[in-house]
Amino acid sequence: MSPLQSIAGQPVESVLAIARQVGWEAADIALQFYTAQSEAAPKLWQEGDDPVTAADLAIHRHVLERLQTAFADQPFGYLSEESDRTALTLPLPEEWVWIIDPLDGTRDFIDHTGEFAVQIALTYQQRPVLAVVAIPAQQLLYWAVQGQGCYRETQDGTQTKLTVSDRQEDLILVASRTHRGDRFQQLLDRLSLPQQIYVGSVGVKIVAIAEQRADVYLSLSGKSAPKDWDMAAPELLLLEAGGRFSHADGSALRYNTGDISQWGCLIASNGPAHDRLCQEATALLASLD
Known part of the structure; x- marks a missing residue:
């Protein structure tokens, strides 16, 4: 996959730095709610297979506000799981679209398994070119940019490049x-x-x-x-x-x-x-x- 040269005319590194920072901030918000949840049941707006908690909505608002402020002059579209899709015309007309899952694994968040994530992707012409996945309970953030590899990042900034296994059997x-x-x-x-x-x-x-x-x-x-x-x-x-x-x-x-x-x-x-x-x-x- 050829390396990404720029993002809507901006240096890739600057866009990535903002996305990673927003990912860490969102992880902190998730942890605040997660810790509070041990003392009180999470407030649910919707029951069933797709519950929505106060954490989902708080992270959604924060991520959107931070990205839209940072890239106010950029031709980006925004699609979040918690977006009011009745107010959107889909598909979004922009070539560059941020696709956000404020809390992937809400049920795991509620059940306190720790297996939930904040997911932020930037797509270009319907394909992902930049990605951040924060796992709050593990205090880890993973990021990737087209052509640059996949990295694990710790809170102190240490980064480790990741490579999948080469197993062909006993998968x-x-x-x-x-x-x-x-x-x-x-x-x-x-x-x-x-x-x-x-x-x-x-x-x-x-x-x-x-x-x-x-x-x-x-x-x-x-x-x-x-x-x-x-x-x-x-x-x-x-x-x-x-x-x-x-x-x-x-x-x-x-x-x-x-x-x-x-x-x-x-x-x-x-x-x-x-x-x-x-x-x-x-x-x-x-x-x-």
Whole structure:
């Protein structure tokens, strides 16, 4: 992937520095709510599969305000999970679009597992070119820029470049503890991935692959599907760590297309067995239809 030369006419380094700072600030806000949650139940605005807490809304407001202030003169669009989408015309008309998940893994935040993340991606012509994923409970931030690699950053500024594993056999699947329909469970069973670890947020799952703790992640839509903000930042992290992320037919994910849902079967992997996994998943899904 060729290195990104500039972002809307600005130096990549300056845009990245702001995005990383905003990511750390958002992580601090999340931790404040997370700590308070141990003393009182989180305030929910919506129950069910997609709960919204005060933390989601506070982080959403902070990230949007910081980015829009920092880039007031730049041609950026903004799409957040907590955006009022009735007030937006989708797809957004801008070529450069920030896609934000203020709290990916809200259910894990509520359940106090620590497996939640703040995800910020900048896309250009429907593809991610800059990404920040902060994991507040671990006090870690991960970032990637097209062509520059994937890095883990600690609060003292120490940065470590990450590279996925080279495993081709005995692959380790990272999966959710919940969100498994019958069809998806059958797919996982037939793919013969007996080694599995379970975590919440998509961002935390993809970080596990970048950190070589896992090798494969799959998503299969049913009545609903993951959204742009679930995938945009994690995808770039994985690609820049040397992995692959695609639909089961091998096609690339696209963002800000007008439909915020990422339908179908998505496969993320460390790379060596990616084509085989795509072929097997496609054949298995056809047999399950």
